[in-house]
Amino acid sequence: MKRIQTLETRDLKKSAQTGGCGECQTSCQSACKTSCGVANQQCEKSEKK
Amino acid sequence: MIHQYKLNDYNIVLDINSGAVHLVDELAYDVISLYETKSFDEITLEMLEKYKNIEEINENEIRAVISDIEELKTAGKLFSSNRYDNIATNFKQNNHVIKALCLHIAHTCNLTCDYCFAQAGKYQGEFALMSFDVGKQALDFLIKNSGSRKHLEVDFFGGEPLMNFEVVKQLVEYARTQEEPHNKKFRFTLTTNGVLLDNDITEFLNKEMDNVVLSLDGRKEVHDRLRRTVNGKGSYDIIISKFQHLAKSRGEKNYYIRGTFTHNNVDFTEDIFHMADLGFTQLSMEPVVCSPNDTYALTEEDLPKILEQYEILAKEMIKRNQEGNPFTFYHYMLDLNHGPCIYKRITGCGSGTEYLAVTPWGELFPCHQFVGDPDYSMGDVWKGVMNTKLRDEMSTCNVYSRENCKECWAQLYCSGGCSANAYHATGSIHGTYDYGCELFRKRMECAIMIQAAEANLE
Structure with a gap:
């Protein structure tokens, strides 16, 4: 597309079928301890960058 | 739902339900903003008028943009309408697996940091150290209640955990x-102020801890103002070389230098840059959690300055990365391709359900921030979770259970926020800490902008 560049991202709708194993890190259990968020958490099933 | 914003010369469009991220030019940005409320003819007329001085923008160009938008919409990457309410509720309420414990190994501390929500480690209670027997029972409790989950997380927290090393x-x-007997893998984290770190402890931490969180607020004068020893002296000079040795000996990975910023250092990027200039590369800096009456509490007047600071940080990180001198910031660590699945994104942090805090006496609380509040006592490591009413209430916390989250574009990046922050700000775990929400949204905008910048470099 000439005017729209789409970055490669995980398809969240598809992840409803494949996700939910729960092996990932508890979100607060890492660095912050005070301000929860999930976007920066890694999926255990995905290959890391 | 979509979210559009402009930052650092990037025009960014997020499709919330699919997670898609689009970088667009000015024309596409404008057309997307009008797409749902105006007819194609109205959009065309409006765009022709707005861009009448730009020769290449004509009716065909505008039609082409609309066609691209429709293609993305058909592909489920723009204006997608997926909602995940049902799986949010069912997934969490039917799941009583516990996978993480925060062990309050020491309710005591060798520092007396003014802003500590644990109040010199005591959590509104008595000084105490966890015994091996209580800790062992906690680990057995975790194994027993972890179902088929292989990875178990245990955080040694305090107070200062090294006082009970x-x-x-x-x-x-x-x-x-x-x-091996239970087919489990423990992942340990330890949070420390660094005062007691020595070579032997460092060697142990490097061998056994998956992550180490090192508390440093940044510049010496900032750090020493609030992070003082019991004698009232600043702790910066005691810890810096110890932290540098630890980071280096860990291969500069699997640690965080974690700071707290307050009203006293709203220019906290200077503290982050100070950490980076000391050679640290894994950085985190959190807004202080305290009563609004505290002198160092963040104020409404601070808010626009803090938002600006996050932009300054993002731009500097891009610059340093290009110069070959990168560092990571915890909240900007997005991996758009390998990030969490939708279940993770909607069910929240897991406090009170899959994550519990354990006091030195073996009492269970939903998380470390509820410790000491009798209303949030959940049971103990011998009898397990007895306050099932509270557990069930905590299990209803998800991104769709909070009114303010329903129309928030950041809902699937945040997952509804911190229940403890919500409770302290509104009196309800189903509320939202709006000040924190403002900061979170800005952090996400910056984090995604960094991804855009990196994508453009590749």
Whole structure:
């Protein structure tokens, strides 16, 4: 597309079928301890960058 | 739902339900903003008028943009309408697996930081150290209640955990003996102020801890103002070389230098840059959690300055990355391709359900921030979770259970926020800490902009 560049991202709708194993890190259990968020958490099933 | 914003010369469009991220030019940005409320003819007329001085923008160009938008819409990457309410509720309420414990190994501290929500480690209670027997029971409780979950997380927290280091060592040793028989893998984290770090402890942490969180607020004068010893002296000079040695000996990975910023240092990027200039590369800086009456509490007047600071940080990180001198910031660590699945994104942090805090006496609380509040006592490591009413209430916390989250574009990046922050700000775990929400949204905008910048470099 000439005017729209789409970055490669995980398809969240598809992840409803494949996700939910729960092996990932508890979100607060890492660095912050005070301000929860999930976007920066890694999926255990995905290959890391 | 979509979210559009402009930052650092990037025009960014997020499709919230699919997670898609689009970088667009000015024309596409404008057309997307009008797409749902105006007819194609109205959009065309409006765009022709707005861009009448730009020759290449004509009716065909505008039609082409609309066609691209429709293609993305058909592909489920723009204006997508997926909602995940049902799986949010069912997934969490039917799941009583516990996978993480925050062990309050020491309710005591060798620093007296003014802003500590644990109040010199005591959590509104008495000084105490966790015994090996209580810790062992906590680990057994975790194994027993973890179902088929292989990875179990245990955080040694305080107070200052190194004030009870012998028990930390004994518990790690015990946990390792339990991994093979139960098909589990423990991942340990320890948070420390660094005062007691020595070579032996550092060697142990490097061997056994998946992550180490090192508390440093940044510049010496900032750090020493609030992070003082019991004698009232600043702790910066005691810890810096110890942290540098630890980071280097860990291969500069699997640690965080974690700071707290307050009203006293709203220019906190200077503190982050100070950390980076000291050679640290894994950085985190959190807004202070305290009563609004505290002198160092963040104010409404601070808010626009803080938002600006996050932009300054993002731009500097891009610059340093290009110069070959990068560092990571915890909240900007997005991996758009390998990030969490939708279940993770909607069910929240898991406090009170899959994550519990354990006091030195073995009492269970939903998380470390509820410790000491009798209303949030959940049971103990011998009898387990007895306050099932509270557990059930915590299990209803998800991104769709909070009114303010329903129309928030950041809902699937945040997952509804911190229940403890919500409780302290509104009196309800189903509320939202709006000040924190403002900061979170800005952080996400910056984090995604960095991804855009990196994508453009590739």
